[in-house]
Amino acid sequence: MIDLRRVQVLRVLADRGTVTATAEALHLTPSAVSQQIRLLADDLGVELLERTGRNVRLTVAAHALLRHADALHEQWERARAELAVGSRVTGTLRLCGVSSAVAALMAPAVARLRRDFPELDVHVAEEESEDCFTLLLAGQADIAVVLPTAGTPPVDDARFDQHVLHEDPQDLLVWRGHPFAEGGGGGGGGDVDGVRLSDAAAENWIVKPRHNDTYDLLLAACSAAGFTPRVTHHVKEWFAVSALVAEGFGVCLLPRLVPVPGEHPVVRVPVRGNPRPVRKFLCCVRRGSGSHPALAEGVRALRAAVGRLPG
Incomplete structure (x- = not known):
């Protein structure tokens, strides 16, 4: 045996x-x-x-x-x-995902699950995408919300079921006195027409290269736009990145799911033309587990959270 x-x-x-x-x-x-x-x-x-x-x-x-x-x-x-089909939704459900997915999608999803299924014990863990797949494989997570990167399994990997949950555009974040910010207004919308990503080829960029999904996505977006970003400051947490941008130390790509800190004099500038940088969130489970009542309700709650996003 x-x-x-x-x-x-x-x-x-x-x-x-x-x-x-x-x-x-x-x-x-x-x-x-x-x-x-x-x-x-x-x-x-x-x-x-x-x-x-x-x-x-x-x-x-x-x-x-x-x-x-x-x-x-x-x-x-x-x-x-x-x-488990036909039984009450009970037991433990473990979710993991990247930080912006935890904040924008998992928090409201877990609140819904707690309200609708009080006997279900839900746990959330913030992890980078590669680590989320390891947790799924090891049986230490049940649902993961990840960003596909060079290091994550392909969509047809036999161990997982993966589907697109949400597409999240990215904007260029600049300090208020930056030429790209003209007409953008403080902390908000940016130029109505926006800029092309290639227009920012000569800028200094702020992103942490190690153990950070955002870095791989930045490299891919800039490569598609025809340049390699000059990364001058290695910072990951969005509030800290925004603080450095506000002081004129560089620019970054800021996902729409991430709010602009109101106390920082920065401007979110839309990126127009092709390619437009977009993050795709994948919802992943171990292959074969998706019909389990707790997992099915967890995925349903995540989809409902996506449906309530602005715009």
């Missing part, structure tokens, strides 16, 4: 790449991860890992097992969902 929990450890190891990272994701010790893989190998009578210096890599047999493991876990998720 195969213990699916051991197969799950192998799946996370394939995703994270190292025993240490797998242990961190599963809240285990590295020795416990290694033991689970050894026991699984003994159950199957094959070698699943081979050493390459100080690291390990998956064998051909391990990769073959993983192809079947995705189908096995999908079927298990479907079975769990089917067993």
